Amino acid sequence: MREILLIGCGKIGTTIARMLAKTHDYHLTLADLSTQRLSQLKSLPNIRATLPLDVSDPQALDRAMQDKVAVISALAYPLCPTIAQAAQRNKLSYYDLTEDTEVSTHIAELAQSSSPPQIFVPQCGLAPGFIAIVAKHLAEQFDTVDSISMRVGALPLYPTNALKYNLTWSTLGLINEYCQPCQILQDGKLHSVPALSELESLSIDGTRYEAFHTSGGVGSLCSSLLTQARHIDYKTIRYPGHRDLIRFLLHDLKFESRRGLLCELMENAIPSTEQDYVLSFCNVTGTKEGKLIQLSDARKIYHTQLDGKHLSAIQFTTAASLCAVVDLTQLAPTPNQSGLIHQEDIPLTDFLKNRFGKYFELGNTESAQVTQPSAIIASN
Structure with a gap:
């Protein structure tokens, strides 16, 4: 033990x-x-x-x-x-x-x-965390990698407020992601871009979404693949209109410099919910055997029950990801392992075989329902 x-x-x-x-x-x-x-x-x-x-x-x-x-x-x-x-x-x-x-x-x-x-x-959660494991796995299928795009969102099933959002995890962490600079890899060099920038639209299973830069979700992937990819970025998925309202609060009303107050306001005005779902999408383009190809991984994970306890999708996926990493490094450690371990150092196949990582498997029926979205279309 x-x-x-x-x-x-x-x-x-x-x-x-x-x-x-x-x-x-x-x-x-x-x-x-x-x-x-x-x-x-x-x-x-x-x-x-x-x-x-x-x-x-x-x-x-x-x-x-x-x-x-x-x-x-x-x-x-x-x-x-x-x-x-x-x-x-x-x-x-x-x-x-x-x-x-x-x-x-x-x-x-x-x-x-x-x-x-x-x-x-x-960074053992969903994003950063699992999404970097997926991205590295897809990138390893190529001879040369051109671009890696990661998109992740935790969304309420039944949005009712103007933000079309419910609090599902740390409010302070959420605000931090909306404020801090975001790391990307562009033309093979590390760059920093503002949070909430480069808004794009997406359609997933017939539902319209938006995505924009937020801090931290890319984890250490840009540095890890610095010499192997031309472009890497991470964006958060939300329902349309969310980004503009958050930008109004942070920039126009200047809550960016009063994050504690904004945290208090949001926690008193926006209810939490356990009725949510997680969208995870990674798209990689590059060359293999002289041909330009694209590989994608898309997952939609719903809130679930665990031992009679109802869990939100973000709660479930974040905890399961960390537990899988603990399992893989504590019960089956690599010889002489020490120092820093990046999430992308963990093979996706090992992760999904793990008793906690299996919860991310497509078609899983033992816990949260995990499906592959029928269509994902993104446009800048």
Whole structure:
């Protein structure tokens, strides 16, 4: 049994706890500021302990990490560096879900001083995360790669407000994605473009959507494929009109400089929902045997039930992706593995064979319904 510390028992953290606990391969210590959240998870199997924890207390954080092999951060991105630093000094492997590029860069620097079997695996969610695994897999089918386009969105099934959106994960993380610069690869060189820029329209299964640049979703793929591709970009999918309203809030009303207030306003005005679905689309063009070809991967994943608990699609896919990565690196580690592991380093075939990664399989009927959209058309 692997001893794991999971910090953060919100929607995603709770789902991670439920998924890992039922495997009987992990002993979990669950930590959170909220004793109420912890009390709701005590009855899960293989829970070693529940621990009220303030991660700003370094001594308490170090004590929580004693006798553990790994720590998972399911907290908001600003708290991840503190946990990663504690993992480094306590010789634990580290996993998180952060989309923030500065945080990921900091964690990559920490990983440089690690030694086997300690590893650092940031960005283990859906995007960044699974989408980079898919992109790398498609790119490997080509002799030369021209462009990689990644499009991902978590959308309510029944949008009713002007934003046509419901809160399904970290509001602070959502706002951060809408504000921070976005990395792309253009003509073989790294560039930064503004969030919310380069709006495009899409039609998927007869439904109209829009997509635009947001920060973090590309993960480390641009750097990993710097010498192998000409163009790489990532955009978030939303219902039409969403981008313009968000830009009005952030730029015209200047909430970009008052993110805490905007977070409070959104959480008091926009309800959350578990009735959602995730769209994941990756398109790669390049040459193979002298011919210009295109390969695509498209998945539509709906909200689901897990052990009688209703889960939103974004909650389910994010947690399942992280759990698959933990499984692949903790139960079947590569020899002498250490340091930083990028999501795109994980083979898609291994991911989909995993007991958690299989939830992303097309046609899967054991959990969330995963279908392949019948048509995807994009135009700038």
